[in-house]
Amino acid sequence: MIFITRRETFNAAHQLYNPHWSKEKNLEVFGLCSNIHGHNWELYVTVKGEINEETGFVMDLKDLSKIMKQEIVNKVDHTFLNTDVEFLKGKLPSTEVFAVEIWKILQPIIPNYCHGQLHCIKLVETANHFVEYFG
Numbered sequence: 077m078i079f080i081t082r083r084e085t086f087n088a089a090h091q092l093y094n095p096h097w098s099k100e101k102n103l104e105v106f107g108l109c110s111n112i113h114g115h116n117w118e119l120y121v122t123v124k125g126e127i128n129e130e131t132g133f134v135m136d137l138k139d140l141s142k143i144m145k146q147e148i149v150n151k152v153d154h155t156f157l158n159t160d161v162e163f164l165k166g167k168l169p170s171t172e173v174f175a176v177e178i179w180k181i182l183q184p185i186i187p188n189y190c191h192g193q194l195h196c197i198k199l200v201e202t203a204n205h206f207v208e209y210f211g
């Protein structure tokens with residue numbers, strides 16, 4: 077078993093704000109992140125599998141890049157995650173929630189391109205924190 081990873085980047089704004097709470101409670105829980113603010117996000121997608129003897133690949137990383145762009149990056153780049161993105165509608169787009177929703181989209185698609193499977197979604201929100209989701 078070997079693990080391969082592709083990185084893509086995008087810019088998007090979000091707001092950590094629970095609409096069922098008062099503005100004061102949101103400020104207390106989320107601090108300044110309860111205001112709309114933007115990030116330069118990094119998305120790492122890791123696929124695990126065996127090496128194909130004919131290609132030397134687990135999966136063509138160009139295919140993985142194409143899938144990440146089509147399914148995720150093109151839908152979130154330069155958006156406001158709370159309202160503009162269909163797959164995040166009605167959700168509080170913390171990095172954790174965002175990573176889980178990305179997994180749900182990519183997990184069934186990867187096996188169409190290779191014998192491998194999705195292993196990890198790593199979503200980097202700032203230079204100092206990131207989330208990893210293994211399904």
Ligand SMILES: Nc1nc2c(c(=O)[nH]1)N=C([C@H](O)[C@H](O)COP(=O)(O)OP(=O)(O)OP(=O)(O)O)CN2
Pocket residue numbers: 092109113169170171172201202203204205
């Ligand atoms: N568990 C989570 N905690 C936090 C999330 C999150 O998605 N999941 N998000 C945020 C904010 O969006 C925020 O923008 C992060 O900003 P900040 O903490 O200022 O960023 P840094 O980590 O880069 O800065 P430090 O000064 O090192 O704290 C907050 N929490």
